[in-house]
Amino acid sequence: MESGIDRLIQSVKEELQISYAFSDRCCIYKVPERLRELNEKAYTPRLVSIGPIHHCNDKLKAMEDHKRMYLQEFIARTKVSVEGFIELIKEKETRLRNCYEETNWFSSENFIKMILMDAVFVIMFLLKYNCRKSTEFRGSRDSIFYPPYKWFDVRVDICLLENQLPFFILEELCGLSTILGNSPKPTLIELTHWFFSNEWGSWAVGEYWGKIDFSEVKHLVDFLTIYHRPTEQQQHEELEVLTAPSVKELHQAGVKFVLSSSKNLLDIKFDRNKGRLEFPRLQLEDGT
Known part of the structure; x- marks a missing residue:
């Protein structure tokens, strides 16, 4: 007769068989609680959930109907069947799951369906946003652009770290489509660049974006991260910094502030010999 310790051993072995190893591809996760507790609203989507983290939020369920409308339109405009899109996502399921911190509570069926619905929504939103002067991509029923x-809330929601999809699946689904007909079809990189530059101006994505390698971009937030990497990696000895001094304190200590010609926000340089702190201009507007 099986003892209690035997059942415990068997139970642990079964859990070890179904557990997921930590993935080095994980790039989409919850914001640390120490940041979230300062301003919950800054990290939580207002209108639409993208990906698994906020998928079960009842306050965001209303947009699920809109996702279905966009999927219907996407399929109608492409030469790819629902089966074709689902098969593609199924092939990439393990890679997709590895991009997230946790997806264990999703069955394979529900996970694939969520990725398809959310990915098409993001693609269609970017297309409609960037083609907003054309009535071809905007129906009268579309309450996002009418x-x-x-759209004002959607554009913010799709830029939240917890509300991301792996960029590669967006690219592959977009690449399968013929949604722009015979006209030159923009890449997802171009659609993303147009969205950021039109919505937030040059501080987000400026004029030299074409010189940057986006081949390894992980998601929309990572697109901005890659763009704003310092153009020059400076090597300095490690210094112990207890608290960051304010601008007033730096000025009182004799530091001179110099406006940089760079448009990259992280191109900040400090000349210790001359006491010069050089940094680019940040233009603050109502939408910033």
Whole structure:
């Protein structure tokens, strides 16, 4: 007769068989609680969930109907069947799951369906946003770009770290489509660049974006991260910094502030010999 210790051993072995190893591909995860508790709203989507982290949020369920509308339109405009899109995502399921911190509570069926719905929504939103002067991509039913103009909240939601999809699946789904007909079809990199530069101006993505390698971009937030990497990696000895001094304190200590010609926000240089702190201009507007 099986003892209690035998059942415990068997239970642990079964759990070890189904557990997921930590993945070095993980790039989409929850914001640390020490940041979230300072301002919950800054990290939580207002209108639409993208990906698994906020998928079960009841406050965001209303946009699921809009996702279905976009999927219908996406399929109608492409030469790819639902089966073709699902098969593609199924082939990439393990890679997709590895991009997230946790997806264990999703069955394979629900996970694939969520990725398809959310990915198509993001692609269609970027297309409609960038082609907003064309009535071809905007139907009268679309409340995102017509009253009550939900695009204002959507554009913020798709830029939240917890609300991301792996960029590669967006590229592959976009690449399968013929959604722009015979006209030159923009790449997802171009659609993303146009979105950021039109919505937030040169401080987000400026004029020299074409010189940057985006081949390894992980998601939309990572797109901005790659763009704003310092153009020059400076090597300095490690210094112990207890607290960051304020601008007033630096000025009182004799530091001179110099405006840089660079448009990259992280191109900040400090000349210790001359006491010069050089940094680019940040233009603050209502939408910033």
